[in-house]
Amino acid sequence: MSEILTLSFLIPLFTAGVRMSAPLIFGAAGNIMNERSGVMNIGLEGEMLISALTSFMVAERTGSLLIGVLSGGITGMLCALLIAFWSVSRKQDQSVVGIMFNIFALGFTNFLYRAVYGISTSKAKVSILREVHIPLLSKIPILGDILFRQNILVYLAFILSILIWLLLTHTKFGWQVQAVGENPKAAAAAGVSVIGIRYISYLFSGFMAGIGGSFLSCGIVGTFTENMTSGRGFICLAITILARWNPIYAIFASLLFGTTEALQLRLQALGASLPYQFFVALPFIVTLAALVIFGRNIRAPKSLGAIYTKESR
Amino acid sequence: MKMLDSIRDKNIISKCIILIISIIAALLIGAVFLMVLGVNPVESYYYLLIRPFQSLRSIGELSIKLTPILLIGIGVSFTFQAKLTNLGGEGQICMGAIGMTLVGISPLAEALGPWWILPGMLTAALFGALWAGIAGFFKTRFKASEIITTLLLNYIAVQFLSYCVYYPLRDHKGNIPQSAKVASTLPKLIEGSRMNAGVILAVIGVIIYWIIIRKTKFGYNLRVLGGSIKASVYGGISKKKYYLIAMLISGAFAGIAGSIEIAGTQTRLVEGLAGTYGFDGVVASLMGMQHPVGVLLSSILLAGLSVGAETMQVKTGVSSLFLNVLEALIVLFILLGFSFFNGKGGKNE
Numbered sequence: 001m002s003e004i005l006t007l008s009f010l011i012p013l014f015t016a017g018v019r020m021s022a023p024l025i026f027g028a029a030g031n032i033m034n035e036r037s038g039v040m041n042i043g044l045e046g047e048m049l050i051s052a053l054t055s056f057m058v059a060e061r062t063g064s065l066l067i068g069v070l071s072g073g074i075t076g077m078l079c080a081l082l083i084a085f086w087s088v089s090r091k092q093d094q095s096v097v098g099i100m101f102n103i104f105a106l107g108f109t110n111f112l113y114r115a116v117y118g119i120s121t122s123k124a125k126v127s128i129l130r131e132v133h134i135p136l137l138s139k140i141p142i143l144g145d146i147l148f149r150q151n152i153l154v155y156l157a158f159i160l161s162i163l164i165w166l167l168l169t170h171t172k173f174g175w176q177v178q179a180v181g182e183n184p185k186a187a188a189a190a191g192v193s194v195i196g197i198r199y200i201s202y203l204f205s206g207f208m209a210g211i212g213g214s215f216l217s218c219g220i221v222g223t224f225t226e227n228m229t230s231g232r233g234f235i236c237l238a239i240t241i242l243a244r245w246n247p248i249y250a251i252f253a254s255l256l257f258g259t260t261e262a263l264q265l266r267l268q269a270l271g272a273s274l275p276y277q278f279f280v281a282l283p284f285i286v287t288l289a290a291l292v293i294f295g296r297n298i299r300a301p302k303s304l305g306a307i308y309t310k311e312s313r
Numbered sequence: 314m315k316m317l318d319s320i321r322d323k324n325i326i327s328k329c330i331i332l333i334i335s336i337i338a339a340l341l342i343g344a345v346f347l348m349v350l351g352v353n354p355v356e357s358y359y360y361l362l363i364r365p366f367q368s369l370r371s372i373g374e375l376s377i378k379l380t381p382i383l384l385i386g387i388g389v390s391f392t393f394q395a396k397l398t399n400l401g402g403e404g405q406i407c408m409g410a411i412g413m414t415l416v417g418i419s420p421l422a423e424a425l426g427p428w429w430i431l432p433g434m435l436t437a438a439l440f441g442a443l444w445a446g447i448a449g450f451f452k453t454r455f456k457a458s459e460i461i462t463t464l465l466l467n468y469i470a471v472q473f474l475s476y477c478v479y480y481p482l483r484d485h486k487g488n489i490p491q492s493a494k495v496a497s498t499l500p501k502l503i504e505g506s507r508m509n510a511g512v513i514l515a516v517i518g519v520i521i522y523w524i525i526i527r528k529t530k531f532g533y534n535l536r537v538l539g540g541s542i543k544a545s546v547y548g549g550i551s552k553k554k555y556y557l558i559a560m561l562i563s564g565a566f567a568g569i570a571g572s573i574e575i576a577g578t579q580t581r582l583v584e585g586l587a588g589t590y591g592f593d594g595v596v597a598s599l600m601g602m603q604h605p606v607g608v609l610l611s612s613i614l615l616a617g618l619s620v621g622a623e624t625m626q627v628k629t630g631v632s633s634l635f636l637n638v639l640e641a642l643i644v645l646f647i648l649l650g651f652s653f654f655n656g657k658g659g660k661n662e
Contacts, residue, residue, distance in 0.1 A: 042460060063577035086645060088654040095398050095460050096599065097648070100641040103592050107637025108346075114632045115350040234464045241458070275480055284465045291457045299404075 011124045014146045018154060021218065021251075021258025023048070023212035024153050027158040027236030028165050028243065029106045030208025036168060036245055038181035038303040039087055039200035042098025044209050045233025046105030047079040051213030053109045059115065059217075062068040068126070069153065069214040076202050076210020079105075084202035088195055098175060102233075108126040122201040153215050160208070161247040168247070177201060181301035184302055184308045194308055196211070218224070231284065238287045242294055245301065253290075260286050319358065331654060335352035335646035336614075339639050343465065346634060347631065357629050361636075371620055373506020377578050378590075379616035381406060381570035382412065383515040385594025386612050387522045390603040392459075395559045396539040401448060401463030403591030404470030405441040405564045409571025411477055414439030414582040417495025417575060418482070427497045434572045441568020442561040444470060449560030453553040459560070467591065475584050482582055492582035499577040511573035516609070518566060523605040525596030535559060567591075589637070596640045600647065615640065 031162055033042050041047075051072040058067025079101070086097040107293035117124050120286055138148040169176035177197055179187040186193045216232070217224050243249035264279035272279075340362075344354035365371045381608040385402040392399040413433045416422055422429035448466060477492070484493040499509040526532035534550045536542045593615050600615075601607030602604050619641075622633035 025329075086648060090649055092648045092652060094490070097645070098601075099400060099592070099595065100644045102595070103637045104641035104645075107632075107639075107641070108632040108633045110634040111638060113351070114630070115352065123599070213338070231464070231468050234461060237461050238465070241461075275476050277472040277476040281469045284468040288451075288462060288465045291462065292451055292455050 007126070009266070011142060011145050013266055016265075017255065018146060018262045019150060019251050019258070020063045021254040022150075022154045022157040022219070024236055024239060024254035024257055025161055025216040025251055026153075026208045026212030028231060028254055029157075029161040029234055029247045030048035030205035030212075030237040030239045030241045031248050031284065032243065032245050032250060033164055033168065033177065034201045034205035034302055035240055036181045036301055037177045037198050038301050038306070038308070039084075039202065040079070040082060040094040040098065041110030041202065041205060042090075042107075042237065042294060043083045043101035043233075044098075044205075044236055045081070045229055045231065046098075046102040047076045047209040048213035048216070049102075049105045049227065049229045050079055050227055051076045051210035052217040053113060053224050055210075055214035056126060056217035060124055065126065065129055065218050068218050069129075070209060072214030072218070073207045073210040076206040078206070078212065080202045080209070081105050081204020083206075084199050085239065088198045088202070088308075091309065093307075094305055098306070106227060109224075111155060113224055113226065116175065123223050126218060129219045132143050151219055153219050156211075157215075158251060161251050165247040178301070181303060184303055186312065195310070198308075206300050209236075212236075218268075233288050235283065238291055239299075242290055244299075246249055256290075257283055257287065320326070326328055326629075327654060331647060331650035335643050335650055338646050339642035342642055343635070343639050346635075348378040352629060357625050357631055360625040360628050361618060363621075364624050365617040367619040368493035369503065370506050371624075373503060373508040374620045375613070375616045376502075376506075376508040376512040378619045379612055380511040380515045380573050381610065382593045382597055382616050382619075383612040384566045384573075385590055386597030386601065387515075387518050387605075388563040388570075389595050390522060390557045390598045390601075390608055391526075391535070391561045391566075393533045393603050394489065394532075394539045395408070395555055397452070397556055397559055398431070398460045398462060398561060399448070399463050400444060400595065401466050401470075401564070402567045402570075402589070403442050403459045403587045404467040405567030406571040406574065406587040406590060407470040407474040408444040409437035409441040409472060409568030409581075410575050410582060410586055411482075411571075412436040412438075412574035413575040414482060414492050414495060416637065420495050422496035425496075429496050430499065430572075430576050433495075433576065434569055437471055437568040437572030437575075438565040439568070441571060442565040445560045445567070446562025447535045451555045452560070453557055454568070462575050471587070474582070474586075478582050478584055484581070490584065492584070494581045497574060497576075498580055500574065507578070509577040511576045511577040514569070518569075519605050519609050522608075526605075531558075567594075570594075577608055584638075587620075589634075592607075592637075593640070596644055599644045 023056040031041060031044055054075040055072025056069040058071040059065050083097055083101055086092045087094045124271060130154050131149050134148040138144045140148070168177060169208065176187065176192045179192060180194050180197045188194050195253045213229065215227055221228070239250055239257065260283050264282045268276050269281050336583045340358065340535070342349070344358070347354040347357055365375055385406070389402065413436065416429060416433035416436050435515050444466060448459045448462040449460050452459045482492040484491055499511055502508045502510060503565050526536065535555055536628060538552060538555050570590065574583065581584055585594065597608055597611040597615055600653035601609070618636050622636040626633040
């Protein structure tokens with residue numbers, strides 16, 4: 001196992017780690033805004049899964065990855081609209097709605113993919129997003145390889161998280177989102193539209209989850225495989241808690257999980273002496289451990305998950 | 314689960330009407346999906362809805378799917394009563410199945426003959442309960458959301474089961490990763506079908522659930538915690554204790570479901586034996602609104618649809634997971650129906 005500590009192992013490992021963390025950053029950063037407004041979205045996994053499929057299908061038909069990824073984002077948004085209707089407008093239990101949406105998504109993608117592409121062994125493929133080398137920065141030894149030779153969506157993930165952080169902490173809209181998440185009644189009394197803010201947050205987080213899902217099919221694999229999100233949406237939910245509802249922290253938490261994932265794939269390939277099942281389970285074990293060790297006693301948005309009903313006058 | 318509880322005491326007829334309309338609406342939307350993709354919905358629905366109930370053999374298949382769905386449906390109903398959400402049925406079945414197999418291939422099972430099933434099921438219930446207990450403990454000790462931890466535990470348990478059949482429990486006689494056969498199986502109930510005694514145990518489970526929830530102090534307190542009973546005296550109930558016990562019971566039910574999969578259906582530990590039962594059980598509990606009879610009827614329906622979905626996949630090429638689409642739509646429509654029925658939707662926070 002001595003080859004693990006060489007640069008030729010570590011640089012590709014961290015490069016892949018950064019790449020694998022991007023879908024998590026998209027999912028988690030969007031979800032943080034969602035939860036800051038006081039509503040949960042357990043359906044994140046399903047949003048990512050459906051978007052992974054639609055973005056792939058559109059990219060495959062149009063030949064344009066850009067249009068593909070964009071339609072992935074829009075798909076995520078439409079999914080979120082559905083979830084928001086049930087959760088915000090019809091005031092149903094947010095976790096139940098989310099679970100049902102995930103079940104729907106698993107069945108729907110499976111059904112749609114098989115109906116369109118059949119179950120033949122030769123899979124339809126698209127070429128994945130190209131690396132974009134950032135001038136100068138990509139020339140930095142080691143760090144340049146890891147951080148600045150990624151595809152465009154990786155950069156976008158980092159930039160968007162920072163923007164969300166700025167939006168939440170430095171703008172009037174962000175303060176309104178937080179007010180709605182902490183005390184919706186007071187926010188409403190101050191003239192903020194609780195329902196409006198929550199819809200916007202859901203839609204935005206759906207768009208982000210959609211891009212994250214598209215990243216899996218169009219950014220990493222180049223095809224769609226059944227249930228390809230395999231729990232990443234749930235890991236995003238855990239990252240939200242670990243990051244203490246802060247999009248900047250979410251970047252670091254996502255990097256941790258992305259790297260764990262990259263590591264498990266590489267250790268498997270190296271034929272490590274441990275059974276492969278251990279490595280597949282590793283990201284989930286790490287998430288669980290992290291939730292228990294770092295996630296305790298931290299303050300969630302006060303009204304998270306509570307049902308809000310507009311006061312009648 | 315506030316919402317569902319607020320409905321519980323209203324008119325049962327309107328509940329049934331909403332349920333039936335939801336099922337029809339889901340089937341109609343499903344038919345549109347099928348037509349858009351060029352599949353004949355009438356033919357697909359014939360295999361999905363009618364075929365499963367037409368022969369003795371398929372009724373037997375229905376019963377072996379009913380058993381785990383019902384047991385998990387009952388198990389998660391316990392947690393829903395306390396307003397907890399146990400989504401870990403899949404993982405808990407796996408752990409139960411592993412526990413059952415450990416006993417079933419041990420010398421003890423040889424010695425006990427058919428009676429090995431009793432200690433086997435106890436072990437399975439214990440394994441399932443402990444697996445759910447992890448989430449319960451994290452919830453009560455560290456305030457970790459049980460929704461997320463039970464989901465994460467599913468992925469870990471599935472891999473652990475896979476590890477068991479590849480390495481420590483592998484039967485080296487064949488090339489397939491699976492354990493040796495267990496000592497003996499549950500008795501068959503009807504000649505010419507695969508129906509086994511497990512389904513009786515599942516129905517007994519429903520009765521136990523009904524007694525605990527409706528007739529015991531524990532069940533009463535559980536419902537007080539969940540908010541479905543307005544109690545003037547709230548103090549004196551240890552929230553943590555009840556959360557933990559509800560999770561343990563729930564896990565034990567799933568564990569027993571796993572044990573019946575081993576002793577009744579699979580006869581040995583294999584990968585993927587949990588199938589979609591974990592979430593089917595959650596759907597059954599929600600469709601049945603945690604009412605014992607409701608959960609039973611919903612489970613029968615879902616089990617029938619699962620049998621039908623497999624036939625449909627073979628005959629028409631439509632993925633059997635299409636059933637997930639219908640399941641989710643049914644529950645979403647039920648929620649929608651009640652939100653209008655109640656006028657105001659859920660209660661205020």
